[in-house]
Amino acid sequence: MNLETVQKTIAEKPAVLLYFWGERCNVCHALQPKLFEAFDTHFPKVEKLTVDVAEHADIAAHFGVFSIPTAILFLDGKEFERVSRNVSIPALVEKVRRPYELFFG
Helix, strand or coil: CCHHHHHHHHHHCCEEEEEEECCCCHHHHHHHHHHHHHHHHHCCCCEEEEEECCCCHHHHHHCCCCCCCEEEEEECCEEEEEEECCCCHHHHHHHHHHHHHHHHC
8 A cells, every 4th residue: 555546546536534542552343343334334335444643654654643543534535534543433424324315315
């Protein structure tokens, strides 16, 4: 994975979730499966990418990610929502539900 690949995915896919995490981050390891399960259940058309900030610091810097975990949702190539650290998955699902339904019909 590199920055060009991530940018191309965001440009080509209608909805992309970028999940920034770190190997030593316990919160990251706990949040990721729950977040991805929620998106698989409620928003199956969202492409999901994970970015290890230690391996891909350039990608994290490009997207202005300075704390982990951070999730950024892109709709139609534009940043729609960004959440970091203490994430309420039910609140995020509710916030994304209407735009997702409008976007995907």
